[in-house]
Amino acid sequence: MRKLLKTHESYIAVILIVFSLIVGIINPKFFSIGNLFGLLKSTVVTGIFALGVLLVLISGEIDISFPAIGVVSMYITGTVFEAIDFSGPTILAFLFSGGIGVLLGLINAAVISTFRLPTLIVSLGTLSAYSGFVLTFIDTRIINRLSEPVVVYSKLAFFRRTMESGQIAELHFSFFVYLALAALTALILRYTIIGRGVYALGGDRQATKRAGFSIKKIEYFIYCYVGLLAGLAGIIHSAHVRNANPFDLVGGELNVIAATVLGGAIIGGGRGTVHGTLLGVMLITVINNSLILMGIPSYWQRFTTGFVLLIAVAIPQIGSVKSIRTPRRVRS
Amino acid sequence: MKILSNSPIKLPKTKDNNLNRLIIISIVIFVLMAILNPGKFITMRNFRSMSYSFPELGLLSLGLTICMITGGIDLSIVGTANLTSILAAKLMVEAMPENPTSAIIALYIFLAVGVAFIFGIIAGLINGYLVSTFHIHPVLVTLGTWQVFSGIAIIITRGYAIPNLPKPFLFVGNGRFLGLAMPLYIFLALAIVVAVLLRKTQFGRSIYFIGTNATAARFAGIRVRKMLMRAYVSSALLASTAGLLMISRTNQAKADYGRSYILQAVLVNLLAGVNWHGGFGRVIGVAIAVVTLQFLSSGFNMLRFNNFARDFTWGVFLISIMIFNHLMNERKNRLEADIAGAKSVE
Numbered sequence: 001m002r003k004l005l006k007t008h009e010s011y012i013a014v015i016l017i018v019f020s021l022i023v024g025i026i027n028p029k030f031f032s033i034g035n036l037f038g039l040l041k042s043t044v045v046t047g048i049f050a051l052g053v054l055l056v057l058i059s060g061e062i063d064i065s066f067p068a069i070g071v072v073s074m075y076i077t078g079t080v081f082e083a084i085d086f087s088g089p090t091i092l093a094f095l096f097s098g099g100i101g102v103l104l105g106l107i108n109a110a111v112i113s114t115f116r117l118p119t120l121i122v123s124l125g126t127l128s129a130y131s132g133f134v135l136t137f138i139d140t141r142i143i144n145r146l147s148e149p150v151v152v153y154s155k156l157a158f159f160r161r162t163m164e165s166g167q168i169a170e171l172h173f174s175f176f177v178y179l180a181l182a183a184l185t186a187l188i189l190r191y192t193i194i195g196r197g198v199y200a201l202g203g204d205r206q207a208t209k210r211a212g213f214s215i216k217k218i219e220y221f222i223y224c225y226v227g228l229l230a231g232l233a234g235i236i237h238s239a240h241v242r243n244a245n246p247f248d249l250v251g252g253e254l255n256v257i258a259a260t261v262l263g264g265a266i267i268g269g270g271r272g273t274v275h276g277t278l279l280g281v282m283l284i285t286v287i288n289n290s291l292i293l294m295g296i297p298s299y300w301q302r303f304t305t306g307f308v309l310l311i312a313v314a315i316p317q318i319g320s321v322k323s324i325r326t327p328r329r330v331r332s
Numbered sequence: 333m334k335i336l337s338n339s340p341i342k343l344p345k346t347k348d349n350n351l352n353r354l355i356i357i358s359i360v361i362f363v364l365m366a367i368l369n370p371g372k373f374i375t376m377r378n379f380r381s382m383s384y385s386f387p388e389l390g391l392l393s394l395g396l397t398i399c400m401i402t403g404g405i406d407l408s409i410v411g412t413a414n415l416t417s418i419l420a421a422k423l424m425v426e427a428m429p430e431n432p433t434s435a436i437i438a439l440y441i442f443l444a445v446g447v448a449f450i451f452g453i454i455a456g457l458i459n460g461y462l463v464s465t466f467h468i469h470p471v472l473v474t475l476g477t478w479q480v481f482s483g484i485a486i487i488i489t490r491g492y493a494i495p496n497l498p499k500p501f502l503f504v505g506n507g508r509f510l511g512l513a514m515p516l517y518i519f520l521a522l523a524i525v526v527a528v529l530l531r532k533t534q535f536g537r538s539i540y541f542i543g544t545n546a547t548a549a550r551f552a553g554i555r556v557r558k559m560l561m562r563a564y565v566s567s568a569l570l571a572s573t574a575g576l577l578m579i580s581r582t583n584q585a586k587a588d589y590g591r592s593y594i595l596q597a598v599l600v601n602l603l604a605g606v607n608w609h610g611g612f613g614r615v616i617g618v619a620i621a622v623v624t625l626q627f628l629s630s631g632f633n634m635l636r637f638n639n640f641a642r643d644f645t646w647g648v649f650l651i652s653i654m655i656f657n658h659l660m661n662e663r664k665n666r667l668e669a670d671i672a673g674a675k676s677v678e
Contacts, residue, residue: 132642302483
């Protein structure tokens with residue numbers, strides 16, 4: 001089992017390298033420091049969302065409400081901090097946005113766990129309800145004047161270098177935030193009881209209960225954690241684009257799910273790793289951002305995302321046709 | 333439990349409960365909207381406008397019903413509808429020769445409808461093949477094909493609308509026959525076809541069986557793969573018909589039309605009591621549910637709610653209905669357990 005998983009992730013890594021080489025040959029600009037740093041920055045928001053999606057997929061469910069949680073958290077933070085003309089530490093803006101995310105995650109968890117309803121349909125409802133809520137009860141305008149700490153954050157970058165072409169190449173701090181959150185998620189999944197519970201829940205619900213896990217606790221943890229990540233991704237996105245747009249993010253859920261599935265997480269639960277997800281996110285970002293570098297018009301993007309998703313979900317199945325004979329086991 | 337569900341008295345009764353509940357919800361919403369919009373809601377004009385707009389959603393919902401009965405889902409219906417209708421529009425508008433005679437127009441319309449159905453079948457076969465042969469989760473398959481189909485639609489149109497369809501074709505979506513809207517006839521006819529398909533044919537009985545227990549169905553000799561393929565093809569064909577209705581009614585084909593229909597179609601099916609685990613669902617329920625949603629939507633329009641408020645309400649409505657159904661089912665199960673307990677004591 002271990003070997004098979006290893007091959008899946010190394011297999012994605014190989015595709016990533018081969019694809020990058022092809023793009024690089026067509027357009028050598030791909031390998032410029034500026035472009036690579038840019039790519040790393042654009043994996044951040046998708047990646048943080050994907051870490052949350054990973055947890056839900058491992059637990060055997062599908063959640064699509066996370067972009068709405070991100071938007072609501074980001075927009076409320078933007079509105080409130082604009083109104084009070086906030087100028088305290090940046091971390092407070094992050095905590096505020098993350099906190100709203102946790103609250104919305106809590107609503108998801110309460111509905112899903114109390115009434116034992118399928119996450120997909122609940123989150124289809126909450127997706128619509130959350131983004132409708134912001135647009136109806138808060139505002140529909142785009143906030144261009146972000147609070148001071150968020151602006152400071154948006155300029156926080158390392159390895160600043162001026163290229164020969166005069167462009168500035170820099171690696172944004174967000175990338176390290178992303179890595180830290182990925183490490184945290186990996187630690188939780190690997191070394192904590194609740195993390196093992198998430199895998200167990202995706203493997204077999206009944207067995208998890210018999211083994212003494214509190215399913216309620218696991219579910220509340222998953223959806224609150226997803227909410228937290230979505231809230232953080234929202235505020236980071238807002239800092240990256242330097243505005244808070246209530247129409248943003250929603251509609252991008254499929255891209256994130258595709259990245260996570262590409263990274264080896266399986267719908268149906270029980271399997272998935274953080275490093276696989278990082279690779280999947282990287283691959284899908286490279287594919288999406290390189291279409292333009294390769295001279296393919298941007299209206300091909302939607303088709304490409306869908307196609308990559310289908311390929312990504314079909315390939316493990318071709319492999320598992322063989323492994324069906326031997327019973328599947330949860331990776332421990 | 334098993335004995336109970338076989339007992340001749342219990343089964344039809346629970347079915348009626350579901351339908352009765354739906355009818356009550358429907359009446360409540362109708363009355364509420366009539367009170368909130370005095371003199372506007374109960375008018376011939378409103379009924380007429382409603383009878384033009386709900387059949388599209390109705391057809392999409394019926395397709396989803398078939399897939400949900402098998403225990404799957406088809407999220408690609410809107411993508412299929414848009415892609416097939418764009419291909420049809422392309423043929424009718426751009427391939428049409430100059431100054432056509434009415435016979436040529438008729439021929440092209442006929443061809444365009446044929447093209448829409450052929451590509452609908454292809455779309456359904458792709459979904460069905462990936463679900464039944466590759467055993468990929470239907471949610472993922474149809475999320476992917478939704479993107480692929482609407483992606484192709486965007487590539488074909490480059491994001492622009494295709495306007496000015498031939499006049500006779502517009503009759504399908506806007507015309508009237510014996511005082512009633514054409515789309516209404518199409519919806520009623522197809523609803524009856526689907527009802528017969530589900531109740532009276534081997535295909536229909538098989539997919540209920542598959543949705544209840546796929547493994548048992550396979551051992552019972554049902555060709556699961558074939559039946560699943562047929563289910564997804566039926567759904568895609570209904571979606572193509574809905575797509576043709578859409579372009580005929582709006583007189584233009586657009587790649588991103590009706591994105592919100594997917595949430596509404598799921599909502600209609602849940603309201604109709606179609607079981608998302610598969611194995612249960614009735615056409616009459618879907619028909620009543622889609623009309624109910626239309627009452628709600630028209631009523632909101634008259635109250636000058638904006639679209640965002642409607643999104644919010646529908647999201648909340650969807651979750652409330654799920655919770656309500658869950659509580660009702662739990663009560664039913666408890667009652668059944670009580671009866672079973674009483675029987676075992678006897």
